[in-house]
Amino acid sequence: MTLKKIIGQVHLIVGLVTGFLFFIIALSGAIYTWEPELSRIAFHQKVKKENQPLISISDIKNTLQQKFPEGDFRTALYRDPETAIEVLIYVPGTYFHAYLNPYSGELIHLQDMNKGWISKLKNLHRNLLLGPPGREIVHWVTLLSMGMLITGLVLWWPARGKPGKDKFSIKWSASPKKLNYDLHNILGFYATWILIFTIGTGIFWGFAVVRESLKEVSGENTLTWESPQSMVPTTGQAGSKDEVLNSLIQKYHTTYPEAEVRINIPHKEDEAVQLSVIKPKSGINAVNFYYHDQYTGELLKGNFQNGLAENRSTFSKINGLVYDIHFGTVWGLPGRILACLASLIGSSLPITGFLVWWNKRKRKK
Numbered sequence: 001m002t003l004k005k006i007i008g009q010v011h012l013i014v015g016l017v018t019g020f021l022f023f024i025i026a027l028s029g030a031i032y033t034w035e036p037e038l039s040r041i042a043f044h045q046k047v048k049k050e051n052q053p054l055i056s057i058s059d060i061k062n063t064l065q066q067k068f069p070e071g072d073f074r075t076a077l078y079r080d081p082e083t084a085i086e087v088l089i090y091v092p093g094t095y096f097h098a099y100l101n102p103y104s105g106e107l108i109h110l111q112d113m114n115k116g117w118i119s120k121l122k123n124l125h126r127n128l129l130l131g132p133p134g135r136e137i138v139h140w141v142t143l144l145s146m147g148m149l150i151t152g153l154v155l156w157w158p159a160r161g162k163p164g165k166d167k168f169s170i171k172w173s174a175s176p177k178k179l180n181y182d183l184h185n186i187l188g189f190y191a192t193w194i195l196i197f198t199i200g201t202g203i204f205w206g207f208a209v210v211r212e213s214l215k216e217v218s219g220e221n222t223l224t225w226e227s228p229q230s231m232v233p234t235t236g237q238a239g240s241k242d243e244v245l246n247s248l249i250q251k252y253h254t255t256y257p258e259a260e261v262r263i264n265i266p267h268k269e270d271e272a273v274q275l276s277v278i279k280p281k282s283g284i285n286a287v288n289f290y291y292h293d294q295y296t297g298e299l300l301k302g303n304f305q306n307g308l309a310e311n312r313s314t315f316s317k318i319n320g321l322v323y324d325i326h327f328g329t330v331w332g333l334p335g336r337i338l339a340c341l342a343s344l345i346g347s348s349l350p351i352t353g354f355l356v357w358w359n360k361r362k363r364k365k
Contacts, residue, residue, distance in 0.1 A: 004159065011151040012357060014144050019350030021128065021141045022148075027351055028125040029198070029342035033327060033336055038118055039085075043109045049081040050103045056246040059105040060087060064098065067107045071096060077262040078253055080280075084108050097157075113174045139206030148198050156189050177359050178308065184352035187345045194342035211319075220315035220338060226302040228272035228291035241266070243296040248273060254350040266294045273297075274306075281332055284320035287308055 008207070031038075040046060057076065064073055064087070071089035078085055084099035112274040113119055120129065128133035157163065167189070169184040204210050215221050245263065251262045252275050260278040272291040279286045288308050291300040305316070324330035328339030 004154065007154050008216075011148060012016070012146055015350060015353050016152075016357070018141050018144050018148075019354060021137065022145055023347050023350045024128060025125060025138060026143060026343045026347035030347065031342045032121055032125050033117065033340040035122070035345070037349060039232055042116070042118060043084075043097065043111055045084045045099055045109075047082055047101055047103075047108070052103055054078060055085070055100070055105045056242075057249055057265070058242045060085065060100060061242070062090070063100060063105045063107055064202060065076050068096070069097065071098075072267075072269075073265055074251070075262055075264050078102065078249065079134045079259060079260045081197055090209065092241055107119055111343055128231075140204075142202040145195070146203060148195055152188055153192060156185060175245050179360070180355050181354050184349060184356055188349050188352075191342040191345035191349075194338055195346050197325050198328075198339055198342065201322045204322050205326075214318065215315050218314040218318070220313055224303075225305040228265065228274075228300045228302060229270045230294045230300075231296075232269045233295050241294055243290070244294060245273065247297055248292055250277060252277065260364055272300055281329075283324045284356050285312065286315050308336060 005115050017238060060076055061073060061268070065070055071091055073087065074090055076085055077087075077089040081102070083102075085102045087098040087100060088095040089098055094112055096112045097111045097113055098107060099111075101109055123129050125138075127138055130137065151294065156167065159168070168186065170179070170186050172179065172293065174182065180190045204214075245265070249261065252263075256277050258279075260280060262276040264274040264277065266273055271294065273294050275290045275292070277290070286309055289304070289306045291304065293300060303311075305313075321330065328340075330336035
């Protein structure tokens, strides 16, 4: 048996074993590419722009105290003037996103993030709705899928000579069997160049040994970081924490009008206030983090692990890039469209591949 035939057998066996699971993972991933748009509709995030100041942190606390007093208010994300403020709330066993009108403070929508079809879609992609065991299955299917891409490219290359025109274009007028073969062979070839990146980034997340090896190579393990901390005042000297938070969110939203601003609510005495300045469509590595004393509002400076984008470590930059590549956001909207199309084609490959095998099996009989 030739090497190419051995590779073909490996491709076939692994495809038959993992095909159905890969179909689910790829299809759910293709749909989840549009999670921001789907969430905007499902969670009623769109609001009418008004010519008045945005609500303060105190206003958010008042609304939550009335509507959801059992929740633990953690962060508030201020977006553009036509989008609701997204509030992260912890409760035992789960967490919620509350969406508030940025002008009136009205609670528009309250979503348990472990429930609902968008959450199920995310978990279907991550763990097949099976929890931790499912996550391990997804990791190994992802790894085997990378092997499928590589062996598929080997099988796509002709046994002799260079690829002809028939290797790059689908003959739509061909017989159903030939058309199915082209859909598997040719569409698979084109999608592979995108899937290599989306699957490769999935492997990065799925296997700690990959991340730890990269940390070692990049020198991440040798770096030391400072911890931003608030100076706890003596009794009687502390001012109003809400006033500081209100002042900070107003200042940042005024200073960065085109950016999204997330503010973290301190829960420990010496914890600093973290503000994230997010540039829409610029990727995770463009996010700047700032820290302030929760009692005085003073800007804290230091060598923080999550600080200014320009000071991010090599591993942190790679980690952020992995996220953007996986969802295609590294190339903006065109990248997301490519990632979605490649995943849709990827989800079709187990089906067309099975039909190729079945037709050959019938022909041999």
